[in-house]
Amino acid sequence: MATYVAEFIGIDLQKPYLEAQIEVMNGSRKAYPSNGINFASAGSGFLQETNKDFGVIPIQEQLLQFQTSVKQNQIDKTSIQNSIFFLESGSNDIFNYFLPFDPPKLDPNAYVQSMLKEAANLIDQIYKLGARRIAVFSLGPVGCVPARAILPLAPVDRCYGKINVMVKKFNSGLESLVKDIPTKYPGAIGVYGAVYDIVQRFRAVPTNYGFSDVVNACCGYGPLGGLVQCGKEGYKICPNPNSFLFWDYFHPSEHTYELISKALWVGDTSRIRPINLKNLANPASFN
Numbered sequence: 001m002a003t004y005v006a007e008f009i010g011i012d013l014q015k016p017y018l019e020a021q022i023e024v025m026n027g028s029r030k031a032y033p034s035n036g037i038n039f040a041s042a043g044s045g046f047l048q049e050t051n052k053d054f055g056v057i058p059i060q061e062q063l064l065q066f067q068t069s070v071k072q073n074q075i076d077k078t079s080i081q082n083s084i085f086f087l088e089s090g091s092n093d094i095f096n097y098f099l100p101f102d103p104p105k106l107d108p109n110a111y112v113q114s115m116l117k118e119a120a121n122l123i124d125q126i127y128k129l130g131a132r133r134i135a136v137f138s139l140g141p142v143g144c145v146p147a148r149a150i151l152p153l154a155p156v157d158r159c160y161g162k163i164n165v166m167v168k169k170f171n172s173g174l175e176s177l178v179k180d181i182p183t184k185y186p187g188a189i190g191v192y193g194a195v196y197d198i199v200q201r202f203r204a205v206p207t208n209y210g211f212s213d214v215v216n217a218c219c220g221y222g223p224l225g226g227l228v229q230c231g232k233e234g235y236k237i238c239p240n241p242n243s244f245l246f247w248d249y250f251h252p253s254e255h256t257y258e259l260i261s262k263a264l265w266v267g268d269t270s271r272i273r274p275i276n277l278k279n280l281a282n283p284a285s286f287n
Contacts, residue, residue, distance in 0.1 A: 001257055001264070020033055042056065046115040047115060048060055067129060088193075094112075134188060135264075141159060143161060177190075194271055202245055210243065212243040212244070213243065217230070229249055230249065265278050
């Protein structure tokens with residue numbers, strides 16, 4: 001989504017932090033980019049244990065990278081206050097809760113609360129470092145991703161309700177955190193992007209949004225196209241990716257990302273609240 005939002009704002013796409021760091025260290029660029037930095041790590045979640053065996057950078061370490069950059073004056077403090085901070089994480093945490101390899105030690109409610117605790121800490125820490133415009137995006141309907149085909153108890157003829165129950169509980173807690181931002185953090189604005197509701201609209205009336213398939217992955221193989229991952233031996237690719245809600249077993253298609261981004265940029269309060277990203281990007285929103 002960052003690709004589209006950067007385009008809407010009219011700035012270049014943000015470089016990954018580690019790439020920018022290497023360029024500064026080897027002298028190929030003098031300073032860190034002024035158009036923002038992407039600290040995200042694919043496969044990470046709010047919990048440090050999530051996908052740790054796959055070499056992902058936990059969100060706690062992503063925060064540490066940002067803290068270090070600020071303290072070493074690699075990022076201008078005025079730029080921080082004028083920036084929009086995007087926070088979206090948690091899908092991997094909840095999906096992994098249902099994997100059979102390592103049974104969770106917490107019940108679903110306690111697990112969600114542990115995620116929300118990390119989300120609250122992240123908001124608190126970036127505010128202390130100067131963040132004033134904070135956009136927090138809900139999880140989509142993780143229980144509907146084609147990857148559920150690899151879960152032992154998941155149905156393939158409908159979404160996995162148990163996953164979506166956890167997702168909705170997490171999203172509800174996340175929105176509460178966002179609502180508290182203006183009172184808890186003076187001078188800050190928080191917005192909540194209701195991605196779950198946006199995607200469910202696509203699933204309810206797919207043809208209205210240009211979709212012919214909102215169930216299967218375009219790239220993959222097996223039930224739902226979710227049993228064999230895209231790029232693995234035996235995978236297949238559909239001829240019309242942008243008519244699919246899902247590109248692969250876990251990720252939306254480019255068309256889906258574009259529609260979500262547009263809804264967050266100019267959508268009403270049923271999609272993003274209390275204001276949309278276009279208004280958040282406007283300095284007048286602070287007046």
